[in-house]
Amino acid sequence: MIEVDSLTKQFGTKTAVDHLSFAVNKGEVLGFLGPNGAGKSTTMRMITGFFPPTSGDAKVCGISIVDHPAEAKTKIGYLPESAPLYRDMTVIGFLRFCAAIRGLSGSAKKAAVERAIETCSLGTVAAQSIDTLSKGYRHRTCLAQALLHDPEVLILDEPTDGLDPNQKHEVRQLIKRLGQTKAILFSTHILEEVEAACTRAVIVDRGVIVADGTPAQLIAQSGSGSLTDLFRTVTSRDTEFAR
Amino acid sequence: MSSLTIYKRELGSYFAQPTAYAIIVIFLLLSMGLAFTFGSFIKAGDASLEWSFFFWHPWIFMLLAPAVGMRLWADEQRNGTIELLGTFPLSTRSAIIGKFLAAATVWLVALACTFPIVITVNYLGDPDNGVILSGYIGSFLVCCSFVAVTMLVSACTRDQVVCLIVSVFVCFLAVVIGYDPVARALDSFATPPAADVLAATGAWAQLVRWWHQGVSQVVEVATSFGVWNHFASLNRGLFRLQDFVWFGSIILVSLLGTSAILSAKRS
Numbered sequence: 001m002i003e004v005d006s007l008t009k010q011f012g013t014k015t016a017v018d019h020l021s022f023a024v025n026k027g028e029v030l031g032f033l034g035p036n037g038a039g040k041s042t043t044m045r046m047i048t049g050f051f052p053p054t055s056g057d058a059k060v061c062g063i064s065i066v067d068h069p070a071e072a073k074t075k076i077g078y079l080p081e082s083a084p085l086y087r088d089m090t091v092i093g094f095l096r097f098c099a100a101i102r103g104l105s106g107s108a109k110k111a112a113v114e115r116a117i118e119t120c121s122l123g124t125v126a127a128q129s130i131d132t133l134s135k136g137y138r139h140r141t142c143l144a145q146a147l148l149h150d151p152e153v154l155i156l157d158e159p160t161d162g163l164d165p166n167q168k169h170e171v172r173q174l175i176k177r178l179g180q181t182k183a184i185l186f187s188t189h190i191l192e193e194v195e196a197a198c199t200r201a202v203i204v205d206r207g208v209i210v211a212d213g214t215p216a217q218l219i220a221q222s223g224s225g226s227l228t229d230l231f232r233t234v235t236s237r238d239t240e241f242a243r
Numbered sequence: 244m245s246s247l248t249i250y251k252r253e254l255g256s257y258f259a260q261p262t263a264y265a266i267i268v269i270f271l272l273l274s275m276g277l278a279f280t281f282g283s284f285i286k287a288g289d290a291s292l293e294w295s296f297f298f299w300h301p302w303i304f305m306l307l308a309p310a311v312g313m314r315l316w317a318d319e320q321r322n323g324t325i326e327l328l329g330t331f332p333l334s335t336r337s338a339i340i341g342k343f344l345a346a347a348t349v350w351l352v353a354l355a356c357t358f359p360i361v362i363t364v365n366y367l368g369d370p371d372n373g374v375i376l377s378g379y380i381g382s383f384l385v386c387c388s389f390v391a392v393t394m395l396v397s398a399c400t401r402d403q404v405v406c407l408i409v410s411v412f413v414c415f416l417a418v419v420i421g422y423d424p425v426a427r428a429l430d431s432f433a434t435p436p437a438a439d440v441l442a443a444t445g446a447w448a449q450l451v452r453w454w455h456q457g458v459s460q461v462v463e464v465a466t467s468f469g470v471w472n473h474f475a476s477l478n479r480g481l482f483r484l485q486d487f488v489w490f491g492s493i494i495l496v497s498l499l500g501t502s503a504i505l506s507a508k509r510s
Binding site: 045048049050051052070071073074076078080082084085086087088089093097098100101102103145 | 244245248249251252255256259260322323324325326327329330331332333334509510
């Protein structure tokens with residue numbers, strides 16, 4: 001469903017993503033791990049068509065994001081890192097706007113908005129202005145926007161960031177449930193999440209993949225039975241300073 | 244279709260917040276206030292709106308049009324919502340058109356709210372309503388151009404204040420540069436040299452002649468970038484193709500520039 005082929009992004013002389021290739025199939029939840037600045041968000045922004053890649057291509061359901069961006073984008077639901085929202089709108093107004101942009105109208109739009117509100121438990125705040133919501137609700141509103149058009153591919157950039165433990169658990173359960181019928185790529189810093197929600201994980205560092213496998217394989221690879229140890233050995237700690 | 248969705252959202256956002264109301268009220272206060280005071284609308288006893296009313300519009304728009312347009316892209320970039328727009332299946336072009344039309348609509352409403360002065364002038368005298376309509380069209384085109392320029396500036400920055408200041412400055416230049424007293428002052432730099440210099444031969448006289456030619460050409464080009472040339476003729480009821488082309492090109496170039504800047508920022 002997602003095929004990333006030798007994707008590269010350079011900002012000036014700096015290479016943020018370096019010939020990255022991987023694939024995510026239907027029914028798979030791929031955890032995208034790596035230290036800050038490893039190129040996770042940049043990769044996701046390229047797959048979703050926000051950044052044009054310097055070279056390489058990403059195919060979503062077989063459609064190239066470089067050659068047919070508009071068509072490929074209809075297949076993707078995307079939750080950006082900071083969960084950006086139009087704060088002057090109400091939750092339901094925002095979701096209706098997103099549904100309209102996705103080409104839904106009439107009863108299909110109404111049903112899609114209702115389903116997204118239900119899936120993300122936003123019923124109690126639906127009529128509230130986004131400005132007045134807590135971070136957890138704002139995050140879920142943005143997640144609801146990604147689910148509106150029932151996309152085949154979900155790309156979630158740190159979907160549990162800034163949520164409380166209960167909300168984290170709910171989002172993980174949701175990812176797991178949705179992952180049965182979709183291809184999901186999500187990035188995270190939290191290594192327990194990999195075991196809790198992923199069927200497979202890759203670790204990227206400085207724009208290249210340094211480890212790839214099922215959570216069990218990765219744990220075995222670490223030698224000590226801890227993902228954290230593996231993470232610390234395969235990634236460089238000076239990334240932040242080098243960039 | 245997606246332009247329409249963006250248009251509705253933007254327009255809703257203008258009227259959901261105090262922005263549109265504040266702008267419309269201040270515009271009405273300024274335009275009416277200036278017409279009845281410095282514009283001598285009553286004292287002049289002239290049943291036209293050319294000097295008393297429309298004359299002030301470019302001056303007001305140069306301050307207020309950037310206030311309407313400044314948030315269009317600056318806000319999207321600051322909030323990160325540009326990432327949502329960029330990953331929705333819609334082209335940058337339709338987003339730009341939708342946003343521009345929404346801002347233009349705010350101004351259409353503001354201009355429509357000045358209708359009492361049209362009623363007044365019809366009650367007091369016998370004006371040529373065709374000329375008044377043409378004045379309104381000219382006025383609307385001036386503010387659409389200013390909104391488009393502001394949009395271009397707002398694509399460059401995520402800071403609304405920077406966008407406001409830069410756009411007001413650009414619009415101020417466009418208003419001032421073709422304004423008669425300023426144009427005359429600029430022209431005086433290009434006063435033809437005295438007859439004896441013109442007749443004289445030699446390097447110095449040649450230099451003076453070149454200077455004169457150069458300055459008068461620069462002044463002419465600069466003046467043609469001002470709004471007055473084009474606004475004034477519409478204000479007098481003259482529909483000249485060149486004026487529509489001029490306003491149209493300013494708007495088109497600004498919108499295309501916005502699109503180019505937004506794309507360049509991502510790559």
